[in-house]
Amino acid sequence: MSIRDKVAIVGMGCTNFGEHWDKSAGDMLVEAAYEALGDAGLSPEDIQAYWLGTCASGWAGISLSEPLKTQYKPVTRVENFCATGTDAFRNACYAVASGAYDIAMAIGVEKLKDSGYSGLVITPPPGDGTAPNYSAPAAFSLLAPAYFKKYGLDPKTGKKVLARIAYKNHKNGALNPKAQFRKEIPMEKIINSPIVAAPLGVMDCSGVADGSAAAIIVRAEDAKKYNKDPIYVKALSVVCGPGHGAMHQDFDFTSIRETYHAGMDAYRQAGITNPRREISMAEVHDCFTPTELVIYEDLGFSERGQAWRDVLDGVFDLDGELPVNPDGGLKSFGHPIGASGLRMLYEMYLQLRGMAGPRQIDNPKLGLTHNLGGFPWEAVCSVCIVGKENS
Amino acid sequence: MVGITAFGAYIPFNRLERRRLAEAFGEPALPGEKAVANYDEDSVTMAVEAARDCLNGIKPADLEGIYFATTTPPYLEKQSSTTITAALDAPETARTADFTSTLRAGSTALLSAVDSVKAGAENVLVTAADCRPGAARGQFEQLFGDGAAAFVIGRENVLAEIEDSTTVAGDVLTQWRDTGDRYVRTWEERFVITRGYGPLVTKALSALAARLKITPAEVNKLVLYAPSPRYQAGTARSLGFRQHQIQDGLFDTVGLTGAAHAPLMLAAALEKAEPGDRLLMVTFGEGADAILMRVTENIKKFSPRRGVSGYLTSKKTTLSYQTYLRWKNMLNHEPPRRPDPERPSAPAMWRNAKKNLAFYGCRCTRCGTPQIPAQRICVHCQAKDETELYRFADINARIATYTIDYLTFSQDPPTVFSVIDFAGGGRLLCEMTDCEPDKVAIDTEVEMTFRCLYKAGGIHNYYWKARPKR
Numbered sequence: 001m002s003i004r005d006k007v008a009i010v011g012m013g014c015t016n017f018g019e020h021w022d023k024s025a026g027d028m029l030v031e032a033a034y035e036a037l038g039d040a041g042l043s044p045e046d047i048q049a050y051w052l053g054t055c056a057s058g059w060a061g062i063s064l065s066e067p068l069k070t071q072y073k074p075v076t077r078v079e080n081f082c083a084t085g086t087d088a089f090r091n092a093c094y095a096v097a098s099g100a101y102d103i104a105m106a107i108g109v110e111k112l113k114d115s116g117y118s119g120l121v122i123t124p125p126p127g128d129g130t131a132p133n134y135s136a137p138a139a140f141s142l143l144a145p146a147y148f149k150k151y152g153l154d155p156k157t158g159k160k161v162l163a164r165i166a167y168k169n170h171k172n173g174a175l176n177p178k179a180q181f182r183k184e185i186p187m188e189k190i191i192n193s194p195i196v197a198a199p200l201g202v203m204d205c206s207g208v209a210d211g212s213a214a215a216i217i218v219r220a221e222d223a224k225k226y227n228k229d230p231i232y233v234k235a236l237s238v239v240c241g242p243g244h245g246a247m248h249q250d251f252d253f254t255s256i257r258e259t260y261h262a263g264m265d266a267y268r269q270a271g272i273t274n275p276r277r278e279i280s281m282a283e284v285h286d287c288f289t290p291t292e293l294v295i296y297e298d299l300g301f302s303e304r305g306q307a308w309r310d311v312l313d314g315v316f317d318l319d320g321e322l323p324v325n326p327d328g329g330l331k332s333f334g335h336p337i338g339a340s341g342l343r344m345l346y347e348m349y350l351q352l353r354g355m356a357g358p359r360q361i362d363n364p365k366l367g368l369t370h371n372l373g374g375f376p377w378e379a380v381c382s383v384c385i386v387g388k389e390n391s
Numbered sequence: 392m393v394g395i396t397a398f399g400a401y402i403p404f405n406r407l408e409r410r411r412l413a414e415a416f417g418e419p420a421l422p423g424e425k426a427v428a429n430y431d432e433d434s435v436t437m438a439v440e441a442a443r444d445c446l447n448g449i450k451p452a453d454l455e456g457i458y459f460a461t462t463t464p465p466y467l468e469k470q471s472s473t474t475i476t477a478a479l480d481a482p483e484t485a486r487t488a489d490f491t492s493t494l495r496a497g498s499t500a501l502l503s504a505v506d507s508v509k510a511g512a513e514n515v516l517v518t519a520a521d522c523r524p525g526a527a528r529g530q531f532e533q534l535f536g537d538g539a540a541a542f543v544i545g546r547e548n549v550l551a552e553i554e555d556s557t558t559v560a561g562d563v564l565t566q567w568r569d570t571g572d573r574y575v576r577t578w579e580e581r582f583v584i585t586r587g588y589g590p591l592v593t594k595a596l597s598a599l600a601a602r603l604k605i606t607p608a609e610v611n612k613l614v615l616y617a618p619s620p621r622y623q624a625g626t627a628r629s630l631g632f633r634q635h636q637i638q639d640g641l642f643d644t645v646g647l648t649g650a651a652h653a654p655l656m657l658a659a660a661l662e663k664a665e666p667g668d669r670l671l672m673v674t675f676g677e678g679a680d681a682i683l684m685r686v687t688e689n690i691k692k693f694s695p696r697r698g699v700s701g702y703l704t705s706k707k708t709t710l711s712y713q714t715y716l717r718w719k720n721m722l723n724h725e726p727p728r729r730p731d732p733e734r735p736s737a738p739a740m741w742r743n744a745k746k747n748l749a750f751y752g753c754r755c756t757r758c759g760t761p762q763i764p765a766q767r768i769c770v771h772c773q774a775k776d777e778t779e780l781y782r783f784a785d786i787n788a789r790i791a792t793y794t795i796d797y798l799t800f801s802q803d804p805p806t807v808f809s810v811i812d813f814a815g816g817g818r819l820l821c822e823m824t825d826c827e828p829d830k831v832a833i834d835t836e837v838e839m840t841f842r843c844l845y846k847a848g849g850i851h852n853y854y855w856k857a858r859p860k861r
Contacts, residue, residue, distance in 0.1 A: 129735030
């Protein structure tokens, strides 16, 4: 069983990502939805059902139906941490594949800049208040000392490897008109940025931005009716972990198991056996630089213990063997949670159709997107693979 | 025979060198240093640590009473000895009582425990802890330190028999705090000494001497509380004691620890005591208690885990006055741009009390994997509901990985969080305390310590943190 080649994307929209002081979540939803509709040559009444991904910028489907004034249509609100946007997309795909609907929209949004806090803040449900109150960069920085120690990286080399990831993503983002940050950042500036969660500096962290992105999904066989150049879904995987890593000593904090399992599931669906060779490009969840480092190994892009060398060798650069985060990643776009997964798909949509401008990768066949929510030891992970051809 | 069957102490890791006060205000200061409770410590957490030091080989399950003495209880209304009981994993059926509002609370609790044992109880734990506030630039800021002591009173294996005691009450205003006062107030020192401390201590000792026909020369150590160093020796000598008989007042090393001060001195005296020694403890506060003890042969067989001497040498003296002010909530820092902590949920705290206070997790009876928090489904073999309680409080661990968080809400940034692996299995991601962030490393050995995570909505949220092994 697999979703492979059952559905296709025939239209996408993506707002600029950034500090949209002048726009509400609803304003951004309208912008992304109408851009996607225009792209597919459809009007609002053509969409039969909606899946809205938002982590904390609104409750219920009404958060979409009210600003869009959809006329009494089904809207499902999806929340699954940082995989929210991709999971909204996944559910819309399944609905279309099931035959329940002909045309569905997956749309994600997050309005982070209204909270006044630095970084992402989610209020947990009432509890006993004993859960350690680490910040998000602190949670992911736990990977760094463990990885450095296991593979014998001295702190200086370790910092350099991490900085090289941020450097690459900013370099790509500098070429992207929709990115929040569109500037190359020198290595030294990244390495010497103020520490937020040792050894991570502020430049090891993704930005904080508002944004929205949307995709219109139809059955694969109908795709060419709407778009001469659709892209096809090859795999959809979402994996939630048992929280094993914070309780069991056999987890060594140099890997995130949810990524590994979601990747393996997606490769099985798509029939991929050698991801490093078969995947043309990837958009992965670079919330913090060590996250991207271990993702390379968990997704099979690098051998265990080799990702840091591949980073320094430029394997994942835009002109490298396997470009990762060609659009600039979370690093350049910030991370409006509900929108990020769809923003990644948007880049795949552009690249596979040869519309990525100065970032265009030479003739890509398969693109992978990856989101990771939660923490290295207790995560939700989504992996999605899309392709140019319908086999 | 009724007496002390175990004793222990707790002195916080951090010390403020008094020269830092001199530097801050450009004025002379007393010599030495004082012990300072970390921002996450209070009288309850220190009492728990002292009790753990004391219960070295004694099972908490055998305690029939848990008494707590302090002038700095976290709550005006809500008992603290119940928290201490739960944290020590002592029985619910133990009698709990808080003794407070007077510097004499420590000896009052001790004497009440003696009465309880004489009335039939087997083992009663007495804890005394204090962290009294002195206003900036004042004499009390220089004098006061933080610390705790603990004793078990019982009938078996007595280390020091309680021979006799006297109590004199005297409603003299010497030092006080009303319910709205943040800092200790005092009347002028001449009055405090000549109409309060001096006469009341003398009266209590005279009554004891008259009853027992005992002379100062027959006492090996006088454990005498005094409101300041100069009056300890002066008063003792005026009563006929010689310098070598006076137990060190800990002024230069710990500071005056309020209701816990004489108990802490007594713990120190017991560490050095020989069989046959007679110890005389005298406390002061709206009156005076005098307690005479005779040390037994058993003293050779007992030692606390660390005791006063162990805790005195385990210390960090780099604490700055600015940090001290922040820990004591005497300086308003700009808060981080993060939400304030929500108050904890009382039902959730109640449901999880075994974990939060006694620090229990579980152990899977099918595969043997320890885990904390306790799980319904085993994290290793996924067996359902096949677990037994497993206590992690006294198991040391080593750091698997760590982070130094500059962003999170804290009264003492940066906050170190560590993933720690317990000897024998089990892992926890937890906050660290009493550590030097720069020195934290993978494989560092840590031990668990009972702390107050934060206060919100008037609720003091106690839990456990890891600290580098002291």
